[in-house]
Amino acid sequence: MSEKIKFTIDGKECYAEPGQNVLDAAADNGVYIPSLCHVRGLIPAGSCRICNVKIAGRNMTACTTPVEEGMEIENDTAELQDMRKAIVEMLFVEGNHFCPACEKSGNCELQALAYRFQMMVPRFPYEFPLRKPDSTAPKLWIERNRCIKCKRCVRSIKTADGKNIFAFRKRGHEVEIQIDHELAAQMTDEEAKKAADICPVGSILYKEKGFSEPIGTRKFDKNAIGSDIEKVV
Amino acid sequence: MENEIKSIVGKFNKDPMRLMDILLDVQAEMDHVPEEAVELIAKELDISNVDVEQTKSFYHFFTDKPQGKYTIYLNNSATANMMGRAEVAEAFEKAVGCKFECTSDDGMIGLYSTACIGMSDQEPAAIINGHVFTNLDPYKVRALVASMKAEKPIEEMVEKYGDGNNSSNLIKAMVNNNIRKKGPVLFSEYETGTALKKITDMDPQDVINEVKNSYLRGRGGAGFPAGLKWDFCRRAQSEERYVMCNADEGEPGTFKERVILTEMPQRCFEGMAIAGYAIGAKEGILYLRYEYKYLQEYLEKVLNDMREANLLGKNLAGKEGFDFDIRIQFGAGAYVCGEESALIESTEGKRGEPRNRPPFPVQKGYKDQPTVVNNVETLCSVVKIMEKGAEWYTMMGSRESAGTKLLSISGDCKYPGVYEFEWGIRIRDILEMVGAEDVQAIQVGGPSGTCIGPRDFKRTLAYEDLPTGGSMIIIGKERKLLQDVVRNFTEFFIEESCGSCAVCRSLTVILRNKLDKIIAGKGTQSDIDDLKKWTKYGKMANRCGLGQTAANPIATTMENFMDKYEDLIQKEVEYDTGFDLAAAVAESCNYVGRKPNL
Amino acid sequence: MSKPVVATTSLAGCFGCHMSILDIDEKILDLVELVEFNKSPIDDIKEFTKPCDIGLIEGGCCNSENVHVLKDFRKNCKILISLGECAIMGGLPALRNGIPVQECLEEAYLNGPSVSGNKKGILPNDDELPMILDKVYPCHEVVKIDYYLPGCPPRAELIWEALAALITGNELKLPYEVVKFD
Numbered sequence A: 001m002s003e004k005i006k007f008t009i010d011g012k013e014c015y016a017e018p019g020q021n022v023l024d025a026a027a028d029n030g031v032y033i034p035s036l037c038h039v040r041g042l043i044p045a046g047s048c049r050i051c052n053v054k055i056a057g058r059n060m061t062a063c064t065t066p067v068e069e070g071m072e073i074e075n076d077t078a079e080l081q082d083m084r085k086a087i088v089e090m091l092f093v094e095g096n097h098f099c100p101a102c103e104k105s106g107n108c109e110l111q112a113l114a115y116r117f118q119m120m121v122p123r124f125p126y127e128f129p130l131r132k133p134d135s136t137a138p139k140l141w142i143e144r145n146r147c148i149k150c151k152r153c154v155r156s157i158k159t160a161d162g163k164n165i166f167a168f169r170k171r172g173h174e175v176e177i178q179i180d181h182e183l184a185a186q187m188t189d190e191e192a193k194k195a196a197d198i199c200p201v202g203s204i205l206y207k208e209k210g211f212s213e214p215i216g217t218r219k220f221d222k223n224a225i226g227s228d229i230e231k232v233v
Numbered sequence B: 001m002e003n004e005i006k007s008i009v010g011k012f013n014k015d016p017m018r019l020m021d022i023l024l025d026v027q028a029e030m031d032h033v034p035e036e037a038v039e040l041i042a043k044e045l046d047i048s049n050v051d052v053e054q055t056k057s058f059y060h061f062f063t064d065k066p067q068g069k070y071t072i073y074l075n076n077s078a079t080a081n082m083m084g085r086a087e088v089a090e091a092f093e094k095a096v097g098c099k100f101e102c103t104s105d106d107g108m109i110g111l112y113s114t115a116c117i118g119m120s121d122q123e124p125a126a127i128i129n130g131h132v133f134t135n136l137d138p139y140k141v142r143a144l145v146a147s148m149k150a151e152k153p154i155e156e157m158v159e160k161y162g163d164g165n166n167s168s169n170l171i172k173a174m175v176n177n178n179i180r181k182k183g184p185v186l187f188s189e190y191e192t193g194t195a196l197k198k199i200t201d202m203d204p205q206d207v208i209n210e211v212k213n214s215y216l217r218g219r220g221g222a223g224f225p226a227g228l229k230w231d232f233c234r235r236a237q238s239e240e241r242y243v244m245c246n247a248d249e250g251e252p253g254t255f256k257e258r259v260i261l262t263e264m265p266q267r268c269f270e271g272m273a274i275a276g277y278a279i280g281a282k283e284g285i286l287y288l289r290y291e292y293k294y295l296q297e298y299l300e301k302v303l304n305d306m307r308e309a310n311l312l313g314k315n316l317a318g319k320e321g322f323d324f325d326i327r328i329q330f331g332a333g334a335y336v337c338g339e340e341s342a343l344i345e346s347t348e349g350k351r352g353e354p355r356n357r358p359p360f361p362v363q364k365g366y367k368d369q370p371t372v373v374n375n376v377e378t379l380c381s382v383v384k385i386m387e388k389g390a391e392w393y394t395m396m397g398s399r400e401s402a403g404t405k406l407l408s409i410s411g412d413c414k415y416p417g418v419y420e421f422e423w424g425i426r427i428r429d430i431l432e433m434v435g436a437e438d439v440q441a442i443q444v445g446g447p448s449g450t451c452i453g454p455r456d457f458k459r460t461l462a463y464e465d466l467p468t469g470g471s472m473i474i475i476g477k478e479r480k481l482l483q484d485v486v487r488n489f490t491e492f493f494i495e496e497s498c499g500s501c502a503v504c505r506s507l508t509v510i511l512r513n514k515l516d517k518i519i520a521g522k523g524t525q526s527d528i529d530d531l532k533k534w535t536k537y538g539k540m541a542n543r544c545g546l547g548q549t550a551a552n553p554i555a556t557t558m559e560n561f562m563d564k565y566e567d568l569i570q571k572e573v574e575y576d577t578g579f580d581l582a583a584a585v586a587e588s589c590n591y592v593g594r595k596p597n598l
Numbered sequence C: 001m002s003k004p005v006v007a008t009t010s011l012a013g014c015f016g017c018h019m020s021i022l023d024i025d026e027k028i029l030d031l032v033e034l035v036e037f038n039k040s041p042i043d044d045i046k047e048f049t050k051p052c053d054i055g056l057i058e059g060g061c062c063n064s065e066n067v068h069v070l071k072d073f074r075k076n077c078k079i080l081i082s083l084g085e086c087a088i089m090g091g092l093p094a095l096r097n098g099i100p101v102q103e104c105l106e107e108a109y110l111n112g113p114s115v116s117g118n119k120k121g122i123l124p125n126d127d128e129l130p131m132i133l134d135k136v137y138p139c140h141e142v143v144k145i146d147y148y149l150p151g152c153p154p155r156a157e158l159i160w161e162a163l164a165a166l167i168t169g170n171e172l173k174l175p176y177e178v179v180k181f182d
Ligand SMILES: Cc1cc2nc3c(=O)[nH]c(=O)nc-3n(C[C@H](O)[C@H](O)[C@H](O)COP(=O)(O)O)c2cc1C
Pocket: B217, B218, B219, B220, B221, B222, B223, B224, B226, B246, B247, B248, B249, B250, B251, B335, B336, B337, B338, B339, B340, B341, B373, B374, B375, B376, B378, B379, B544, B545, B546
C-alpha cells in the first residue's frame, strides 16, 4: 500500500491517496464538500466554483486541488457556505429553472443543493434569458434553459475515436452548450442515456421518457445531497 | 470553397493545434467563417464540428456573416468615450445609414464596436479592414465614409503617417508613438545582440541567477519574480520547453507594448531568445493581439533580419547547439487570452479558457510542456539587465520594486502617451508631468485595478504601495464617474469573461443591473448594501484574474467614492424594487393600440 | 389579544396554492381558531375591511390588475408572504418571459393553432381590461416581500408550520422534506 497523505478539514484528521483531489479525499473521509460540476473519475472542470474551500488563507476549488501532506482545509465556515449558497442562487437566476415542469426535478443536483442550503428565494433578480432548446438529436433533447454549463457532458461523452459530441459555443454570459448533429445521430441508446444521466440538471433529456418516478421516491425527495457521504464514516 | 479550405488547412499541416491560424486565414479570405467552412475544416482536421465552432464562436473577430466590404470596428472603451466617441459613432451611423452592430443594406460598410484597441492616447480610434484610424472626429468620419462609398482602397485613406517606424514602408500607419519620457532601461540606446552574445558564454543557470538578482518582477500585472519563474521551468522534467511572450495587451488603457513592438521589437525577441537559452527552449511564440495585425509584415521582417544576423535560428550568436526561433501567433479579439494559461489554450487552437492551477504553465504549459510566459516589457528589461548587470538594475526603483516601469497614460490630461519612470514615483508628480489638472480620479492598472481619488495622490507606484501593469486613465472633474467609467468597465468584463465560472459570467451582469438601478435613481441604501456584499464573491470564487477582479470597478469606487453612490440613491425611501408599471405595460399597450391608464 | 388577521389572494396563479392551504386537513379548524380571515377567496371578502397582519400571495404579476392587488396587499398587510413558485419566480406563466409581448399576443390571438374565428384580427384593447406586462414578475420584484414558501404547490405542512411560527412567535424549524420546488 502506498503511503497515505495526512491532512485536516475543519480540524478533523483525514487521510488521502497520493494524487487525490481534496474533494474526493474529503468524501472518502466522510466529509461532504458541496460540489456540482465534479464527477469522480472525470477530469475536474473547476467551473461551478461551489466546492470552494480555504487552504492557507486562499480560496481554492477542492475538485482541482491535489491534497498535500499537512494541508489544513477550512470547509464548513459561515463565509464559505454563504458564498456557495450565493452561487446556487446565481445559477437559478441565470437560467430558466421551472422546477415544477422539469423532468429532472427531484433528481436534480442543482435543486438538491438549493434544498440543502434551504434556498427559499434567490437573493438576485431573475434574468429570464431567452434560450433556444435543441431537439435535433434523435435520442436526446437539449433543454438549454436549464443548462448550468458544468461541462460534465463535454468531458464525459465522446465517440469511440475520442471526438467530442458536446462543446460550448460563444463566451461569457452567452456561453451555451451545443451538440454535434452528425455525431449525435450515431449515438447508441446506452450513450444517450449516459449523457442524460451525467447531466446534473434537466438539460440533457432522454427522449420520450420523463416523470417516471413518483414524487417521494426520487433521489433527493427525502435525503439531502451529500448525506450519503456524511453517513459513510 | 472546398479547395480553398483544403489549401489553408494543408498550409498548417492539418494540425488541430493551429486552428486559430486556420480560422484567421479563412476569415481573412472570405470575410467570415461560414457554417460550411466550419464543417470542411472539421473534416480536414478530423475533429468534430462542434470543436471548430467552439473556437470560432469564442473570438470577437471570427464572424458568422460577412461584415461588409469595409468593416469598421470602433473602440468603445471608457477613454474613447471621454475623447468624444459618441459624436463619432453618431457621425458614422448617419453617414453609413445603419446602426452599430449592423452592416449596411448593400453589404458595403459594417459598423461594429470593439473593446479597447490599444490606442487610448489617440482616441477616438477605429480599426477598418485591419488599418488603424486615430483621433477621429465627425468631419473625418464623413470623409472616410465618402471614400468607402467611392470604393477607394483602404490604404489610400490613411492620409498622414505617424512618427517613428509608424511611417516605415512595412507599417504605414497613422498611429503615433507618443513616447513622452525615455528612461535608462526600456527607451534607451542599445545595440541588438549585445546581451545575447554576452550570455552565450554563461551557464544557463547563471543567467537565471542574474535575473533573480535583479529582482525583476513580471510587468504583465501579476508581478511574479521573473528569475524564479524561469528557474521553476528549467527544473521541470521534460525534453521540450517553450517561451511565450505575452503581447495580448488587452487591459483597457494599456498601449505600451504597441510602442515597444513598433520601435524596438528586436529587444523583445532577443529577450525571448535569452529566456530560451536560460530554460532550454528551442521555440518561442509571440502571442500578439489581433488589433496589432498592422504590425505583422514589419515584425516578420525584423524576425528575418535577426535570423540573418544569426540572432535567431540555429547556433545562435555562434553558440554550438543553441537553437531558437520565434513565430507569431495572432489572437482574434479576446481580452481573457492575455491570461497566461488562456493564451496557451488559444495558441493550441482552443477557446481561450484559463486553466485550473495547479499545474502551472512552468510545469505544464504549451503542448503540456514546461512553458515560460512573460510580458513584452519583462523580456525587454531582461535584455538590458543582461547587458548592464543586475546590480546596475537594482540601483533604480524603490525598496521592493527594482528598475523602471512603462506607463500608458491616457484620459483627461495634456500629454497622453508612454512614460518610463523609476518605480517609486509619486502619483502627484506624474499628474504634473502629464499636464493633468482638476483630477477627480485615476484608474490605476486598468479596469481590473483600482480607482483612486485625490487623497491617494501622495502614494507611489510600487509593488509595495500601488502596483500596476502600466495603465493609468485620468478622469477629470467633469466626468460622471459611475455612469461614464464604472459602468463601462463592468460591461467590459461582461463581454470578455470566458464564461466558464458560474460566478464570473453571472455576477458581473447582476452587478451591472444593480448599478443601473442606482444610476436610474431607483436605488436605496439597501442596494448599496447589496453591492457591498456581492462584490466580494467574485474575488473569492473565480478561477482567474479576470473574474477575481471583475467587481473591482464597483468595489474600489465604493471604497473611495461612496458619496457618488449616495448622491444617487433615494434618501427618504427605505426599499424600492425598482418596478415601473408605466414601462412594464408600454409595449403591450402600444401593440394593441390603447392608452395606458395607470 | 385579538386574533391575527390573514388575507390571501391569487394573482397569476392556478389556485393550487390555495388548495394547499385547505389541504392541512383537520388543522384548518385549528387555523380558524387561531386567525381571522379578511380579504380572501376563501371567505369571498372582496375588499380589505381592516388592516391585516399577514397577507399570503399566490401567483406572480402578469398584468396591471395583479400589480394593483399586490400593492393593495402591501399597503394593508404587515407581513407579506410569497406562497408558491409562481409568486416566488413567476412559475409556468413566466415561460413567456424573454419572448416579446407582441409575439405572445400574436400567438394567443392571431396565429396560434387554437385560434379560430378572429377573422378581423382583433387584439383585446378595451380600457376595462388589465394591461399585459412585458413579462411575468415575481412578487418581490414589484413590492417588498417578507417571507417565501416555495413549492408547487407548497406542502400543506410547510404552510402550517410557517403560519404557526409567525403567529406564535416560535422559531421555525423545517424538516428537509417540506421545502421542495415541485
Ligand atoms: C484577464 C487577464 C488578462 C491578462 N492580460 C495580460 C496581457 O495582456 N499581457 C500580459 O503580459 N499579461 C497579462 N495578464 C497576466 C498574465 O496572466 C501573466 O501573469 C503574465 O503574462 C506573465 O508575464 P510577466 O510575469 O512577465 O508579467 C493577464 C491576466 C489576466 C488574468
